[in-house]
Amino acid sequence: MGRSNTRVILLIIAAALILVLISLGQYSSSSAGISCVREGYLVFNKIITSPFTFIADLWKDYIYLVDTKRDNEELKKSNDALRVQSMNLEELRSENERLRLMLDFKAAHTEFSLYPASLLAQDITLVFKTAVIDKGSRSGFFVNMPIVNPDGVVGRVVAVSSHTSQILMITDPNSAIPALIASTRVKGIVKGTGGESLRLEYVRRTDDVKIGDFVVTSGLLGIFPKGLRIGYVKDIQVDERKIFADILLAPCVDMEKIEGIFGIGQDVATTD
């Protein structure tokens, strides 16, 4: 009994000494004992914790990824929705811009009775340049009504029904508008070519025409009010053997991007 008590006391003293030794060297990087304990603890820790780490990693990398995948899909959907929303906002912005331009145009031309309309359909052939709009006789549209947009002349109405009208664009080969060059008042006839450009005909080669000159409606024939912009001169060919110059115009209106248009009412002075 006394012997065993002595052994216990010696063991406690030894343990206390070890603890003292350990605590004395705990800030010493060169302490081999401390290092061994740490290294041993590391191995022990790894052995004990590795199965749990394995399970945890498995959970994080595979099982938990199911949620991540779902989150990813939801984020993708959300991203797609935001992109669509962004496109819609962009469309609304451009529509707003277009409507603002139309309102500005209407405010700037109080002398005209303007009837707004939108494009419904375009010509089914590549050759002709006509379009159908969503307003007809019930909205005040009539045959030969001038059609414009804020940039200039678009064309005129050639057929009308209760709720739709067919318009002949100025680029159609059947279109002819009396016109004059704004700066020099030289008169001519603007005809469509069926392509992107217009032709100014019956202008003598000796007349004063320069590239960049604006061409406007002259008001003759009484269909178009005078002073509406049609296009500007982009090419002049003069042949000494011909009486008239070959003049090509670029239309002021981008015919490929027409959306909103106006019909000009009858109560307008059109004569030159």
Add this chain to the structure above:
Amino acid sequence: MWRLQISLFGILFAIVLMEATIIPSIWAPLRVDFFIGMIIGQIIYIPFSQGFPFVILSSLILQAFSGARLGLIPLLYILTFLAIEFLKNLVYLENTFTQLVMGIGFYLALMVVTAIFTDISLFEGKAASLIIGALLSGCVSPAMVYTVRRLQIAYE
């Protein structure tokens, strides 16, 4: 018979929507002709007594969406119908490749004839849209033939 004809006219209005509104809104100078494929389908699968009146009525409807002189569009499509009816005896029309080639060929022929009638230069700034339009018309022709065939089988 009536159900088939009503369905065909329903498809015709879908064609107008595509040709006159949707495709020009994507690229303004582009025109794709879906009707040529329908004509080929009519010739192969529908009796002449039903197909010919359908083409006449349809082309009159299509005339409403063109600035061409009144009667020009029906004339061109009736001539197309008669030409394909004649070719039926010479070419095996049920072949997809043949339908594709005929779609391209007749699209170009219709545009050239229209340009000649109206004295317009067809290639001034339009060459790219003309070629793409012809290729797309060729591609949709077999699909339209298939649509007519499916309708004919469904209502037979």
